[in-house]
Amino acid sequence: MTVIVDYGVGNLFSLCSSLSYIGAESAVSSDPRVIRRADRLILPGVGAFGDAAEKLKMTGLGAAVKAAAGDGVPLLGICLGMQLLLDMSHEYGEHEGLGLIKGEVVPLKSVIRPGLSIPHIGWNSLGILKRDPLYKNVPDGAFVYFVHSYCAASRDSASAVTDYGGEVVASVQSGSVYGCQFHPEKSGETGLEILRSFTEL
């Protein structure tokens, strides 16, 4: 059973629908005990890093996710959920993340050339750096859907990058912890393929 961590941030409708569409068994939960029993975890998220990190802390869900990941339970962070996996973010001040993947979150405008629209909204192609299991059925150059104004600062933990007037980290991976800056649940067939591969881990 794949458990989607519900900490009151963002819209889970599409994520739930896409998992049921590919026939994956899933549940939404805000109970740390359920999180600890999950076979796989998805950490979604839309909005501001500081608020989300605070909610994860207050509810005890952050600690539960960290403990599960420590036990080797596959974990996928999506968009803000990916950013929360990192050590810290510079979005409106400095905020501590879960520290499951090395790195920091910085404003997109600090890594791309000036003059481009921010947020980075739209379909962009993946430059796959590491053939991690999520990309087993995804060709290099496949298009996925991005919506974000902040991004991971360095490519050290990156499994894929994209080009938006500069190299932008598209996904990260460390052991069984994965994170996508893009939205697989909004990325058509490519996105469904990535979710399918994750639910088969």
Place this chain on the structure above:
Amino acid sequence: MITKRIIPCLDVRDGRVVKGVNFGNIKNVADPEELAARYGAEGADELVFYDITASSDGRRMFTDVLSRTASHVFIPLTAGGGIRTLSDFDRVLKCGADKVSVNSGAIDDPSLIGEAARLYGDQCVVISVDVKRVNGVFTVFSKGGRCDTGLEAIEWIKRCVGSGAGEVVVNSIDTDGVKRGFDTELLSAVCAAVTVPVIASGGAGSADDFTDLFKKVPDVSAGLAASVFHFGEVGIKELKKKMRENGIEVRL
């Protein structure tokens, strides 16, 4: 590099897709769910659902259509029409919309954009503006293009973006339904004024109108249209191929 987006727009009334000419003369076209799935399969980059009903029954049919579509079409969906309060945002987001488009609601209550952006994030808030030239001045119209607000369009758009709108849909009333191309003059002016993505709407009659748009206004992010897609005058797959042949980056 990011691709230019092609966005079919589905105007929905009483659970059916309709499209007017110059906002009048509404014709019934097809079942929205079926049409959305077809567009998704043909490579549409995003879909916009616009609720043009006023009754609560119509509104319920609209959210039903939205949630049924969102459960099997996995590309970004924007919902608009009759969005006046934060609870309207909540209603359509719960049905699977990713973004919410506000038009007259923001004119009546300019604080709506800022409040929604704080609650749901800038990326969720789309300002949609109906613009018509009045004595040579780009002017904002409300209530489906019927009411002259007296607001100068570029200033209004800048103000909305300043409050937190993450995208702008610019619909030219002067070119809408005429099928002789997008309003590139207006679109260039908007693109020069804001840094958020700008979506062009109103005037597409052929695939060439889209290639012209992206060549003449390279900063525009997306082209939105309704009837040319609904009536099969322009196929999305063929359109995107043609764009690529013309050196415009698209997702194929």
